[in-house]
Amino acid sequence: MSLTENIHIGRPTNRVDGRLKVTGQAKYAAEYPAADLLHGAIVGSTIAAGRITALNVEPARQVPGVVEVFTHENRGKAAWLDRSWRDEVAPPGHPFRPLHSDRILFDGQPIALVVADSYEAARDAASLVSAEYEVREHCTELERKRSEAYVPPEKRSGIPPPPDPRGDPEKAFEDAPIKISRDYRVNAEHHNPMEMFGTTCVYEGNDKLTIYDKTQGSQNAQGYVTSVFGLKSKNVRLINHYVGGAFGSALRPQHQLFFAVMASLELKRSVRVSLTRSQMFHIGYRPDNYQTVSLAADREGRLRSIMHDAVASTSHYEDYQEAVVNWSGMMYHCDNVKLSYRLAKLHTPTPCDMRAPGAAIGVTALECALDELSYEVGIDPLEIRRLNFASKDENTDKQFTSKALHACYREGAAAFGWDKRKSVPRSMQDGHDLIGWGVSTGMWDAFLQKAEATAKLSADGKLEVSTAASDIGTGTWTILTQIGADAFGLPLEDVTARIGDSTLPTSPVEGGSWTAASNGSAVQAACEAAKETLFKHAKKMANSPLADSEFEDVAVSGGCIFRIDDPGKRLAISEIMHAADLEEIEEEGKVGPDLLQMMKYISYTHSAVFAEVRVDEELGIVRVTRIVCAAAAGRILNPKTARSQILGGVVMGIGMALHEEAMTDHRLGKIMNHNLAEYHIPAHADIENIEVIFVDEHDEKVSPLGVKGLGEIGIVGTASAVANAIFHATGKRVRDFPITIDKLLAA
Amino acid sequence: MNRFDYVRPDNVSDAIRALATGSSKVLAGGTNLVDLMKYDVERPGRIVDINRLPLKEITPTAEGGLRIGALVSNTDLAWNDDIRRQYPLLASAILAGASPQLRNAATTGGNLLQRTRCYYFYDPSTACNKRDPGTGCSAIGGVNRIHAILGASPDCIAVHPSDMCVALAALNASVDVEGPDGKRSIPFSDFHRLPGSEPQRDNTMSSGELITAVVLPPSDFGANYTYLKIRDRLSYAFALVSVAVGLTLKADAIDEARVALGGVAHKPWRDTAAEELLRGQRPDTQLFLKFADQVLTPAHGQGENNFKIELARRAMVRALHQAFAGTPQDQSVKSVQ
């Protein structure tokens, strides 16, 4: 079956949910009403390590409206085995169990849940809960634990450990004429999506629950609830229609889900629990890390040796892992490579995937180091990247399904005007400002995950496509609608997408930039199946004009199925359904990775990021005046939502470069800037021109739709491009992110 | 956040009566008080909402200055024609602060009385002499990159976060207050205080007093002034260091100079002896450096904030150049002029 012309795919369609969002009609998890709703407020520990020796909940119980105070002494029933608490994306270890015991492993760890008939009463009472502790020694400072770093004994599923060394990297480093070895650090970051974590658990009687939760995976969260509380799957429905950002923080079920469900089951009432902004700093975060990158090259700049070592933080109860150093073995061609990745335990919650986990910090270090090397060699920083282009993945010895990175370099450089760059640092000035231009490569996985969908065509020609995907602001609602509309030649208004509900066809969590490729392809497959069924019925009709046709010969559009080469031969959908005595046609579609193909091929998204900064050197003030991000991401389903993804990633990358950091008082084991006034992300004033370019990239292998995904590539390489531009402007190299005024003044 | 009573008096004397009970708190714009209540730092037994008091006018004074009612919003103040004409320094400082939404809600009185942004002060699980006198100061030896380099004490190293107040200090404003014992006027330099051994006291108001107005004396700083604010991002962040400058010139030399620093001390910082150094002098970088060094002679870092000393020095020099050249920092321009 050949596709008819794509009317919607590839168009910058507005978000189908945009109007609902800007008019406040899109409901988020903590906004759903329920009869006799109770409200929970979480109380956190005030120490980072030790045991609770006494809890005083009496004053809280006295507050009018308080229904119950849960602590580890009266927590409701929950599963015993670790296994039951492990969600789809959990790293190895013992998943955190709220109120499990008197043990404290991180500051802010929940020690009580106050449930009251109003939010205000719950908050008031929560402030009256106090605890006594037996304080144990804690450590939140990665530097102090660096020497105890270990290679995680059990690997996290889906995260490739660093490959074995290849060649003789030490000797090659020794022998090379030009070399550098530098330490980098990207300070811990917190996701801080706009929407706070919230759950409304509606008690439907007899341990039957409808749960509205902020999550990136309704089925992952639903599975967690059923296994932790031993509930029947059919009795728990979990809904996440709209998610106000997440950036990875909602991949795993967070405490509020446990608390809302536990209280609901215990009290046989509907319960809502939300985290406060401060409490959002007591859940997962992008791990703190120290990285050493050693690079050696010949006099022309060809890489002779790459060594990249990273130590990253994890909690005392799980070994969170991400791919930090692997990128250094595949971004450039090099025969001598050694990569190592270790963890160190801190008294913090378990880190959690944050936009481009691993790459965002690992590629930053590599790309800064490569920039440093380019100055040592004395060649243009863009040239050194081109020169060392890797035409296959040398970690796995597999071919890339596509890699239009040269086009990114070329088109990005042209748009930026890179050829006008003066190579010597500090050579561009305007008044008090030193001007610098920097470049970086970016790289991120292009995954296809197992996903299922259904397509339901009704007799009036309208279409409904369903899959349990989530839209965390990425545009999933919109692209699934576009795909469905094109499959049946329908206007967007005639297509309804259904997502964000655990009862829909199986979907992975929304992460890893795989949703458009995976769920999109599943929807397309379901539509094709429905079309084929329609065609079969059409063929069977008496005197069918399509009797001699094959499925490949026909298309659907305008409410009819017709021969592509002879559109006069057509049948109306309504006619076909009527003849077959059907009200609707519903079919399933399934996609998943092609294991055979995966033995030979591997897929990545690539980018080239160009940055211009102006630095008022005297005052240490940096402004990022221009970014050009050129990405090779396969087929672009919707240039508008795609561009928004890149813009968001770039803004977050600028935040990584200049602003974001958790400031911890290591004496207390406490993050001190736990609010959005003091935890700085870029403000509007910090963002100037960002240009997004999608280079042509045709890839039939990466996914049936040819899509690679765009959620994460925008952040990768942005922080390094900015840091490299700062060096070019000032001749100062700051290797500790974020690059704040104090560090620039000291450099 | 705790339970509290709420009253909304219509006139100043009722408000003062309502304030007489122990744990009452004035609510103006609420942009600071409500946050502090949510963090359980403030737990007032009674909220006295003063938004119905007739304190929303800006009126000329007999001396040729302006009287600003305590409830004039930061936005209205910054965009008032008389203020923009006669006191552009004040307008500029206000626009350097917070965000448009916050400035719409924030009031003149509330801005003066906003509490420090010291991280520990906002976190009741930590020791803080300002919040809980006698418990200690966690910021010393802790996370203190935003803390004081001037006038700190062994009991508190917090800074006053306001931008507006830095301009008011340079303009020699005064604060009208009214309480159970009647009315009084407090010169701005005496209004905020250094922490000493009583960091819980931010200012010299007595309990039960209400700010009714801020009074500006006539000013000649309409041409040669600037407000330069250095912060960790280009908007919506408190000052690491800010400088308010007002100059009058005679021939090619400085006649009068006023320089106030923000973000460096428990109050807007002025050094009038150092200001005298500038009088009668022809301005150049050397002179400005000499001035800055004099102001910073007593400066002392706390570790993470050591950089603020050098930053303050450079910011003063740049700001003095801006003011002298008559090219004040435009708050809508993100590069420093």
Ligand SMILES: Cc1cc2nc3c(=O)[nH]c(=O)nc-3n(C[C@H](O)[C@H](O)[C@H](O)COP(=O)(O)OP(=O)(O)OC[C@H]3O[C@@H](n4cnc5c(N)ncnc54)[C@H](O)[C@@H]3O)c2cc1C
């Ligand atoms: C995120 C954020 C960023 C900010 N950034 C900046 C910034 O960059 N620069 C800056 O200068 N400010 C900044 N602010 C602070 C803001 O300017 C103050 O919160 C505001 O000025 C306080 O005014 P208000 O009327 O809202 O005070 P309220 O919160 O109502 O009151 C503050 C205090 O003053 C008392 N009070 C108020 N009015 C009177 C009165 N007439 N008499 C007696 N007592 C009174 C209250 O009881 C309370 O203790 C920021 C605030 C926030 C939340």
Ligand code: SF4
């Ligand atoms: S600096 Fe002042 S406000 Fe901050 S912790 Fe110390 S005493 Fe409290």
